[in-house]
Amino acid sequence: MQIISGKELSDKLKGEMATEVATFENRFKRLPKLVVILAGNDAGSVSYVTGKAKACEQVGILNETIRYSETILETELLQKIAELNADSAVDGVLVQLPLPKHINTQKIISAIDQSKDVDGFHPLNTAALWNKTECVLPCTPKGIIKLLKSENIEIKGKKAVVLGRSNIVGLPVSKLLLDENATVTIAHSRTENLAQVAQDADILIVAIGKAKFVTADMVKKGAVVIDVGVNRDERTGKLCGDVDFDAVAPKTSYITKVPGGVGPMTICCLMENTVECFLRHENAKI
Numbered sequence: 001m002q003i004i005s006g007k008e009l010s011d012k013l014k015g016e017m018a019t020e021v022a023t024f025e026n027r028f029k030r031l032p033k034l035v036v037i038l039a040g041n042d043a044g045s046v047s048y049v050t051g052k053a054k055a056c057e058q059v060g061i062l063n064e065t066i067r068y069s070e071t072i073l074e075t076e077l078l079q080k081i082a083e084l085n086a087d088s089a090v091d092g093v094l095v096q097l098p099l100p101k102h103i104n105t106q107k108i109i110s111a112i113d114q115s116k117d118v119d120g121f122h123p124l125n126t127a128a129l130w131n132k133t134e135c136v137l138p139c140t141p142k143g144i145i146k147l148l149k150s151e152n153i154e155i156k157g158k159k160a161v162v163l164g165r166s167n168i169v170g171l172p173v174s175k176l177l178l179d180e181n182a183t184v185t186i187a188h189s190r191t192e193n194l195a196q197v198a199q200d201a202d203i204l205i206v207a208i209g210k211a212k213f214v215t216a217d218m219v220k221k222g223a224v225v226i227d228v229g230v231n232r233d234e235r236t237g238k239l240c241g242d243v244d245f246d247a248v249a250p251k252t253s254y255i256t257k258v259p260g261g262v263g264p265m266t267i268c269c270l271m272e273n274t275v276e277c278f279l280r281h282e283n284a285k286i
């Protein structure tokens with residue numbers, strides 16, 4: 001069994017990006033800029049936004065975090081996004097989710113200029129992903145494929161099972177695995193015999209948001225297991241994934257840990273997407 005470290009891979013990739021970004025001031029007379037909008041004080045969101053700002057610093061991307069109260073009006077948010085869309089110094093606009101309940105999330109995401117949608121959640125980017133045309137890929141699914149490839153794990157022809165069908169993880173990662181020629185099964189809360197479905201997987205991607213849900217009996221010997229979940233263990237209060245790591249790891253060939261697995265890769269891919277958007281804005285080669 002081998003642990004795939006997203007922390008190590010992301011540190012390496014961010015280091016390489018920093019070297020490239022360091023040449024931009026000379027080449028383009030400006031640096032990439034990411035603006036993150038945070039509405040409210042949700043502890044998880046505040047911590048994610050802090051992590052994104054820190055990564056920007058490491059890579060040399062300019063970062064601004066705009067904080068609003070929980071009561072911000074949808075119209076105010078839309079106006080700020082319009083302003084950022086029009087600002088040629090801004091390459092990426094990210095609205096931290098979840099938004100307060102009175103705000104229509106889809107309307108906000110759709111208002112971001114497609115060329116600045118560093119999260120890859122804009123409907124036009126989603127359409128491009130499913131049409132297999134050039135687009136900004138959503139960060140977590142992109143990071144998962146990078147994790148697999150970093151260990152030269154064969155995806156082609158393998159049975160991949162994705163637990164979860166959300167728009168931000170389950171569905172897009174299923175499409176990326178399909179594009180890599182895996183045979184993909186998507187399972188969800190209405191799937192019958194879920195354990196049996198999961199057991200069939202050569203590659204098991206788990207993104208359901210239930211602490212330690214995947215137990216050893218649900219995993220085939222030698223499978224590759226990627227744990228996307230971020231949960232609090234009720235007993236210890238510590239962060240944990242959707243996979244019962246201690247029980248499952250010995251059965252696997254490769255597995256990721258929480259924390260230190262998919263999470264750092266998500267942020268790393270956000271940095272990569274910001275650099276890609278910058279280069280497109282500069283009409284430079286990606």
Ligand code: NAP
Nearest residue numbers: 140164165166169188189207208209228229230262263266
């Ligand atoms: P989500 O939108 O809540 O979707 C959860 C999915 O899991 C749904 O498709 C749901 O099925 C399915 N599900 C829930 N309970 C299930 C069960 N008992 N059996 C089978 N399927 C079940 O969650 P998400 O946004 O995809 O996030 C999933 C997890 O990943 C969360 O813990 C989140 O914090 C984490 N996450 C981590 C990162 C990272 O960078 N590390 C990024 C994004 C998300 P239905 O569709 O049938 O309801």
